[in-house]
Amino acid sequence: MAPSSAGRTLTAASAVLVLAAAAGCGGFGGGGSSPGGGGATAWALTGGSEEAFRTSFESWNEANPDREIAVEWFANDAYKEKIRTAVGSGQAPTLVFSWAGGTLADYARSGQVQDLSGQVDGATEDLLPSVAANGEVDGGLYAVPNNQAxxxxxxxxxxxxxxxxxxxxxxxxxxxxxxxxxxxxxxxxxxxxxxxxxxxxxxxxxxxxxxxxxxxxxxxxxxxxxxxxxxxxxxxxxxxxxxxxxxxxxxxxxxxxxxxxxxxxxxxxxxxxxxxxxxxxxxxxxxxxxxxxxxxxxxxxxxxxxxxxxxxxxxxGNPANFWSVSSDAPEEERQTAVDYLNEQVYNEEHVQSLLDLGSVPPVAGLEEEIAAQDDPEHLEFTYGMVRDADHFQxxxxxxxxxxxxxxxxxxxxxxxxxxxxxxxxxxxxxxxx
The missing domain is CATH 3.40.190.10 (Periplasmic binding protein-like II)
Structure with missing residues (x-):
């Protein structure tokens, strides 16, 4: 399943449209190339939670002008075609967007993404366990959820x-x-x-x-x-x-x-x-x-x-989408990516950005925050589905x-x-x- 999915707004014909993630990016990182210094690169999907991602990257770049993350944006199908080639050729962005599952297992077992065990507690400590577990492969943690359930x-x-x-x-x-x-x-x-x-x-x-x-x-x-x-x-x-x-x-x-x-x-x-x-x-x-x-x-x-x-x-469906860190990226870029995951993913601003879009972050104990939204019905329904599911496939x-x-x-x-x-x-x- 796609979006397997985040929601999509571009057709496949316009999928290669590249947009700046923040005004201060100073260009885009191609696979594996950073914007300079200790910065990093990321590829992400248009539509769905795109606005929350943009807000998150903008906040990081404003607070870390010497370690900016340059982002390229793709429609779902175009991204899936490009990312596996990029990872396989050692030209992946620093932050690799995925749905976990079999593809993540391939990446992890071939050494193409970094084992993040013990390095990203800030991004995972409040997550619903059933969602966080999807980032694990063979006992190691190779991906961190990054958006909504x-x-x-x-x-x-x-x-x-x-x-x-x-x-x-x-x-x-x-x-x-x-x-x-x-x-x-x-x-x-x-x-x-x-x-x-x-x-x-x-x-x-x-x-x-x-x-x-x-x-x-x-x-x-x-x-x-x-x-x-x-x-x-x-x-x-x-x-x-x-x-x-x-x-x-x-x-x-x-x-x-x-x-x-x-x-x-x-x-x-x-x-x-x-x-x-x-x-x-x-x-x-x-x-x-x-x-x-x-x-x-x-x-x-x-x-x-x-x-x-x-x-x-x-x-x-998809417990969430995930960020992994490319093993082929230079050490400084990988450290920037890890710091970004700890400081930005599911912090208060990111959670609120997702809720404002009508999306439900897979974070425990959000009932009060959801009830406080202007139109909580869909959020409460979706959150309840995830929270109460006997099994999430x-x-x-x-x-x-x-x-x-x-x-x-x-x-x-x-x-x-x-x-x-x-x-x-x-x-x-x-x-x-």
Whole structure:
């Protein structure tokens, strides 16, 4: 899953647009090149929590003019294409942005990012343990969370559902009934950015977890023979096939792009009833359609599957995004990066910046701060999802090794397009184990 995700506002065609992170940056650091002296470089994503990152880097640069951090900004898909090449060639920025998971494990085991154990207590001491643990590899700490917790949420347009006489679905059967009612109203029942493919992951993940529990995917991670053909995965893939055939995602979902916000636009313009997306899209919706967010946007948990073994509190998505420190950077740059992590990440200003955007930092004990916000409902809902989840499963395209993750995206796309059966999908994925 992308943004796997932070929310995105640029299209892939404009993804290479580079913007200054602060007025005093004096240029941008390419991979591995610092702005001079004891400064450092970072690459980060546009959209979502971008404003909070900008504020954080500006504060650091103003307080440390001799150790500025130069930042380049990328849309999600363009960044993913560039960063692995940069890390592999020793040309990574000092601060490496990631989703942890299989990619971080590769970086750590190949010595491409620094073991931060005992060096970044200032950035990790107040974090929710389940989130902080995602930065660990083989007993070492190789990444520090840097923004909001990002569970996948079922958003809905309250007016569209009301016009169709539909309540937010509590079960998969409810959802199938809602699809028919919304189709009768002439709207797309569920917006889906199929062109981007990664939003489809949220469906296979939630359904598999609701049906079989987190143990099913753990067996896949462990590489057990035939793990992809577990009955829970087959049933989840069959449910997707049923949804597609029922017209749940409309006829044109394969041309809907997530980086441009086309899926969220369908929701807030009343052309779609529901949207399963990461909470990273909320800041963009609040910016693009403030009236809708204030009076018209609803949110709920993913429906349960009757008879399923998964805990209904389980969530999927991204516990957060993460900063690592490149092992290839000069020592002075690495020290600047470590100091930045300790002093800026989840300090009072950073936490408030994220809350102001409608994002929930994975920091313990934020209930009072959230309640004090002007519109706390979405924050309280998202924070409660993360705090109370029995299990928080990382997006599969980040949890798996990169090669297997790419095969998953390719085969999942074929499943949604109706070009393979559920059994063909699982068999193809078994061959990647």
């Amino acid at each position: 990002q569970p996948a949420v079922l958003y809905y347009n309250e007016d569209v559902l009301a016009d169709a006489g539909v309540e937010p679905p509590e079960t998969l059967a409810d959802m199938m009934e809602a699809v028919e009612a919304l189709k009768d109203e002439g709207v797309v029942p569920i917006a889906l950015a199929g062109q981007s493919v990664w939003p489809e992951l949220m469906w296979i993940q939630y359904l598999t977890d609701r049906i079989g529990g987190p143990e099913v995917f753990q067996r896949i991670l462990d590489g057990e023979e035939g793990a992809w053909s577990d009955p829970a995965v087959v049933e989840a893939a069959t449910a997707i096939e049923d949804l597609v055939e029922a017209g749940a995602f409309g006829d044109g979902f394969g041309s809907v792009d997530a980086d441009s916000g086309a899926d969220t636009a369908l929701l807030h313009t009343g052309k779609a009833g529901m949207l399963l997306q990461g909470s990273w899209v909320y800041p963009n919706m609040a910016s693009d359609a403030p009236g809708f967010v204030e009076d018209g946007l609803g949110h709920t948990a993913f429906p349960v599957v009757e008879g399923g073994a998964g805990d209904p509190s389980n969530i999927v 990382l997006s599969w395209d980040q949890a798996l090794p990169p090669a297997q993750a790419q095969e998953l995206l390719s085969n999942l796309d074929l499943l949604f397009l109706g070009e393979v059966t559920p059994e063909e999908f699982t068999a193809a994925m078994d061959s990647t184990l």
